[in-house]
Amino acid sequence: MKEQRAREILQALVQGIDPKTGEELPSGTVIQHADVLRALLAGVSALEQSVARSQRRAQLPGNVGRAWTKEEEATLVAAFKSDEPLPDIAARHGRTLRAIEARLERLGLLTAEQRSTNNSFVTSAKGGTSGTGGAGGSEPP
Numbered sequence: 001m002k003e004q005r006a007r008e009i010l011q012a013l014v015q016g017i018d019p020k021t022g023e024e025l026p027s028g029t030v031i032q033h034a035d036v037l038r039a040l041l042a043g044v045s046a047l048e049q050s051v052a053r054s055q056r057r058a059q060l061p062g063n064v065g066r067a068w069t070k071e072e073e074a075t076l077v078a079a080f081k082s083d084e085p086l087p088d089i090a091a092r093h094g095r096t097l098r099a100i101e102a103r104l105e106r107l108g109l110l111t112a113e114q115r116s117t118n119n120s121f122v123t124s125a126k127g128g129t130s131g132t133g134g135a136g137g138s139e140p141p
Contacts, residue, residue, distance in 0.1 A: 007047045014040045063094035068103060076100065080109055086116075 012019040013031055030036055072093065079089045090100045098117040104110035112118075 003047050003051050007044055007051075010040050010044045010047070014044065061090070061094040061096060064096060064099070073103065073107065076103060077107065077109065080104055 009019040012022075013025075014037060016025050016031060017023070018025055025031055031040075076089065076093065079092070080086075086100055087097055090097045093100065095103075101110060101115040101117050105112060105115065
């Protein structure tokens, strides 16, 4: 069942409507219990969050989260050393600009201060964002 259809069914039930016939449900049904309504609303909310997450994921480049291969790193280094614009490199590699800069920093070709992005997942001793990173083989979603 598609998420959209499941959401429509749950919303109809929350409204006291039979999702198949469109008729009002008889009074006294289990659907009218407060706990059941809260559970249905929680289901609607979870489906909406899932759809939103899927839509955000669909907009990300294709290689987000994939490990870097040695060949891909070599191509990255060559492009960087030939002064290609980082957004162009990111598009060609199917990676985010943040991932490109993090990988270049990890390879010692870029410093944290030279990055236009930062790694919001690494925190400093003071609890703030340090702007360093690139420690993993994956990217943030």
